[in-house]
Amino acid sequence: MxxxxxxxxxxxxxxxxxxxxxxxxxxxxxxxxxxxxxxxxxxxxxxxxxxxxxxxxxxxxxxxxxxxxxxxxxxxxxxxxxxxxxxxxxxxxxxxxxxxxxxxxxxxxxxxxxxxxxxxxxxxxxxxxxxxxxxxxxxxxxxxxxxxxxxxxxxxxxxxxxxxxxxxxxxxxxxxxxxxxxxxxxxxxSLFRKDKPSTFKDANGNFFSGFVKGVTKYGKLMITLEDEIVKKFDLKEIEILY
CATH class of the missing domain: 3.30.930.10 (Bira Bifunctional Protein; Domain 2)
Known part of the structure; x- marks a missing residue:
């Protein structure tokens, strides 16, 4: 090194x-x-x-x-x-x-x-x-x-x-x-908020709730929404709120 x-x-x-x-x-x-x-x-x-x-x-x-x-x-x-x-x-x-x-x-x-x-x-x-x-x-x-x-x-x-x-x-x-x-x-x-009810903000400033499920091999965040729907988000599309 x-x-x-x-x-x-x-x-x-x-x-x-x-x-x-x-x-x-x-x-x-x-x-x-x-x-x-x-x-x-x-x-x-x-x-x-x-x-x-x-x-x-x-x-x-x-x-x-x-x-x-x-x-x-x-x-x-x-x-x-x-x-x-x-x-x-x-x-x-x-x-x-x-x-x-x-x-x-x-x-x-x-x-x-x-x-x-x-x-x-x-x-x-x-x-x-x-x-x-x-x-x-x-x-x-x-x-x-x-x-x-x-x-x-x-x-x-x-x-x-x-x-x-x-x-x-x-x-x-x-x-x-x-x-x-x-x-x-x-x-x-090791993900922050994994499997916990969390609040997110999208690129338009809208807030929504869901659960962090994991990531795809491309790095998109998978979030479980209402009705057990899993949606994938890119870095520019979403922010996890504390």
Missing amino acids: HIIKLNATDSTNNYLRRLLVNKKVEDFTVVVADHQTHGRGQMGTVWNSEVSKNLTFSVFKDLSVHVVEFPFYISMAISLAILKALKTFNIPDLRIKWPNDILSADKKICGILIENVIKNRLESTIIGIGVNVNQVDFEGLPKASSLKNITGVHYNLDEVLFRIMTYTKEYSLLLQDGKYDEVKNEYEA
């Missing part, structure tokens, strides 16, 4: 993309930055983080050695890797909020941004990860928290990174070995 440490960059995902233009990048290369000037989240959102208090990094994963037919399995695998790593720090009540936010006690502590590199096929992926570790003030972000806020413990960022990467390699091997059902079943069992 090759680790590149930066004081600052626009975003660690962008940094890795620039590296790929000019040279071959080693599998599991990690770029970690104390500060991202233009950190990004899902669907163009901005990821704000206090300098040197949190873990902001990206991982390059070479996929040329095996075919990943359904890219959402990458999202499921990395979500589970982070969940398992955080469990080793005794972080309580961990869940995955579809598609790949990590929650503790219903508060967001980690976000993931996956950008696949596709030529004739899916050749590699860049996985951007932001973990709220030692930041304690989240003014204006009532749904955000950090490991320190939850446990009162001050964490070593390098140790958190090491454990996440250990489990990232473990789950990458599961995909490489074709154990897709194992990954999907574990992911679905």
Whole structure:
């Protein structure tokens, strides 16, 4: 595992993309930055983080050695890797909020941004990860928290990174070995609001009720509605409310 440490960059995902233009990048290369000037989240959102208090990094994963037919399995695998790593720090009540936010006690502590590199096929992926570790003030972000806020413990960022990467390699091997059902079943069992009566908001701002049932291999969320009808929703079509 090759680790590149930066004081600052626009975003660690962008940094890795620039590296790929000019040279071959080693599998599991990690770029970690104390500060991202233009950190990004899902669907163009901005990821704000206090300098040197949190873990902001990206991982390059070479996929040329095996075919990943359904890219959402990458999202499921990395979500589970982070969940398992955080469990080793005794972080309580961990869940995955579809598609790949990590929650503790219903508060967001980690976000993931996956950008696949596709030529004739899916050749590699860049996985951007932001973990709220030692930041304690989240003014204006009532749904955000950090490991320190939850446990009162001050964490070593390098140790958190090491454990996440250990489990990232473990789950990458599961995909490489074709154990897709194992990954999907574990992911679905860890979903936020799974099998609980929940409220959702669609793209038009309409609210409705249902139960989170699971996900498709394409990453769509399956929700059981009234009369036991199961409907599938894409990321841009629906939001799970807390």
